[in-house]
Amino acid sequence: MAVSPEEVRHVAWLARLRLTAHEERLFSEQLSNILAHVAKLQELDVEGIEPTFHVLKTLSNVYRPDEVRSWPELREVVQAAPQQRDGLFAVPRVLPEGEDEVSAKNEKDG
Amino acid sequence: MADAVEVVIGLEVHVELKTESKIFCACSTRFGSPPNTQVCPICLGHPGTLPVLNLKALELAVRAALALNCKVARYTKFDRKNYFYPDLPKGYQISQYDAPLAEHGWLEFRVDGRMRTARIRRVHLEEDAGKLMHDEVTGETLVDFNRCGVPLIEVVTEPDLRSPREARAFMEELRAVLQYAEVSDCRMQEGSLRCDANISLRPRGATDLGTKAEIKNLNSFRALEKALEYEVARQTRALERGERLVLETRGWDEGRQVTVPLRTKEEAHDYRYFPEPDLVPMTLDPEWVEQIRRSLPELPSQRMARFQAEYGLPAYDAGVIVASRRLADFFEECVRHYPHPKTVSNWVMGQVLGYLNSRGLEPEELNFEPERLAELLRMVDEGVISVSVAREVFEEAVSTGKSPRALVEEKGLEQLSDTGALAAVVRQVIEEHPSPVRDYRRGKVKALGFLMGQVMKKTAGKANPQLARRLLEEALATEREETP
Ligand SMILES: [Zn+2]
Numbered sequence A: 001m002a003v004s005p006e007e008v009r010h011v012a013w014l015a016r017l018r019l020t021a022h023e024e025r026l027f028s029e030q031l032s033n034i035l036a037h038v039a040k041l042q043e044l045d046v047e048g049i050e051p052t053f054h055v056l057k058t059l060s061n062v063y064r065p066d067e068v069r070s071w072p073e074l075r076e077v078v079q080a081a082p083q084q085r086d087g088l089f090a091v092p093r094v095l096p097e098g099e100d101e102v103s104a105k106n107e108k109d110g
Numbered sequence B: 001m002a003d004a005v006e007v008v009i010g011l012e013v014h015v016e017l018k019t020e021s022k023i024f025c026a027c028s029t030r031f032g033s034p035p036n037t038q039v040c041p042i043c044l045g046h047p048g049t050l051p052v053l054n055l056k057a058l059e060l061a062v063r064a065a066l067a068l069n070c071k072v073a074r075y076t077k078f079d080r081k082n083y084f085y086p087d088l089p090k091g092y093q094i095s096q097y098d099a100p101l102a103e104h105g106w107l108e109f110r111v112d113g114r115m116r117t118a119r120i121r122r123v124h125l126e127e128d129a130g131k132l133m134h135d136e137v138t139g140e141t142l143v144d145f146n147r148c149g150v151p152l153i154e155v156v157t158e159p160d161l162r163s164p165r166e167a168r169a170f171m172e173e174l175r176a177v178l179q180y181a182e183v184s185d186c187r188m189q190e191g192s193l194r195c196d197a198n199i200s201l202r203p204r205g206a207t208d209l210g211t212k213a214e215i216k217n218l219n220s221f222r223a224l225e226k227a228l229e230y231e232v233a234r235q236t237r238a239l240e241r242g243e244r245l246v247l248e249t250r251g252w253d254e255g256r257q258v259t260v261p262l263r264t265k266e267e268a269h270d271y272r273y274f275p276e277p278d279l280v281p282m283t284l285d286p287e288w289v290e291q292i293r294r295s296l297p298e299l300p301s302q303r304m305a306r307f308q309a310e311y312g313l314p315a316y317d318a319g320v321i322v323a324s325r326r327l328a329d330f331f332e333e334c335v336r337h338y339p340h341p342k343t344v345s346n347w348v349m350g351q352v353l354g355y356l357n358s359r360g361l362e363p364e365e366l367n368f369e370p371e372r373l374a375e376l377l378r379m380v381d382e383g384v385i386s387v388s389v390a391r392e393v394f395e396e397a398v399s400t401g402k403s404p405r406a407l408v409e410e411k412g413l414e415q416l417s418d419t420g421a422l423a424a425v426v427r428q429v430i431e432e433h434p435s436p437v438r439d440y441r442r443g444k445v446k447a448l449g450f451l452m453g454q455v456m457k458k459t460a461g462k463a464n465p466q467l468a469r470r471l472l473e474e475a476l477a478t479e480r481e482e483t484p
Helices: A005-014 A021-043 A074-079 A101-106 B055-067 B164-180 B221-240 B286-294 B300-311 B315-322 B325-337 B341-358 B370-381 B387-400 B404-411 B419-432 B434-441 B447-458 B465-482
Strands: A088-091 B005-016 B079-082 B092-095 B102-111 B114-127 B131-134 B141-144 B151-157 B193-203 B213-218 B248-253 B258-261
Touching (some): A005 A021, B055 B114, B055 B151, B055 B164, B055 B286, B102 B164, B114 B164, B164 B193, B164 B221, B164 B300, B164 B325, B213 B221, B221 B248, B221 B258, B300 B325, B300 B341, B325 B341, B325 B370, B341 B370, B370 B387, B387 B404, B419 B447, B434 B447, B434 B465, B447 B465
Parallel strands (some): B213 B248
Antiparallel strands (some): A088 B141, B005 B193, B079 B092, B114 B151, B131 B141, B193 B213, B248 B258
């Protein structure tokens, strides 16, 4: 179960982490070891055993009624954001879908 | 080429559920409020908060799944779909991946008088994302999270649709079914019903799918059909030229009536789904699901069959009327007060729909009681007003909210049905127009039309036409005998 430095780089990019070359090698080794350790489970015979989707096997069906309650500190939660404009959260520009036809072609691989 | 090629379309439809509060928090789902006034730490993804599922959202999703003939799972759970985009404050969307709420459904719909069926692959629950706006002045992207966390179902069809028309007919039927089931308002213009389409071409008879394009931003039935028509033409042309199509996401440009390649969210297909640890799974009691099934109302296809059998409506009329639950309710209520279904259906399809279409209104926005239409139609039968006056009265009654009978009285629109008064007018017309009278008496039947016109003119259009005609014919006949 080896995890290559390329895979580490890809996963880091998906998680928006910037790693040094040293870290990429380090995590590649550590992740490989972890996966190898967990892979021991593959040796078990699980024939006829239902897959476990969730670890809380005894707890299910926790619901709330459909009742509206507005948050009392609305101003505070909105103002917790670093930047706002007229009640809207302001973030660095993301291109609206379809705005830039050229970059669509160039960015297929992300 | 057109005949040698088969069009293959599948749809992914997002439907906002009609709940009061959001799916995992108590914020309101109301549409159109000032930005970020319906948010809280849960839907804003603050650390340390925990989502709890709104039971009503689950119930509505089950209702939708049953209305679409799906098998509802006994065991279902939520998963995280991970991607970074500012419309999702958590960095992931809570959705369902490998244990969806429901699968293996189907929906029957009518296209060009033929019945077709499309299979439904799955129906699952998820949360809606926020809305992004782009400030051209500051270059910033602005985010409103009021919509973030509104409950959605995603309905995914199998690639069973074979033309843009079929795709549109399917969507129209889907909307009708979901409206009847009271699952969603399905207002496309407010975004509570949204649709993406996958479309590819393949040689007729082939089973493998061709390279598909995914079309987004289809926010009306018309846009869906037009965009798919455009894609059929574009892909056909490319294949004829021997070009290779690429798997891509395109958007419908309403202004230019073309699809254009879209810049898509990065790594769109690397979502790294994993089970949502903050929510416990759901074990659905089959008895509860059955209860929901039993509470489903009559759905459009059943109602259409009943309208044909019970009221003797032609399939076309029945189809047009049942497409909207409100319109069908209006029709039935009106027939209860005025038991002539075909007349009522003609008025509903002509005047009522005509009025709505001319003002761009939905049937839900019609502000006119069915009893009022019945009252109007009875006045026509009683000879109080003519059909053409009735049409005018309808327009006025609908826009002013006044009762048709009151309008007729107020404006003096009653037909002249007083035999004595009308006979005097007839006599006058005969005296004033000796030449057409002579023509008629010589056998030129057409001259009667001219004389009728004169009677209508003298009575400002209010003469009861049947009565006027009878009096005119009688007068012309008797006077011929008297004065040979
Ligand atoms: Zn909230």
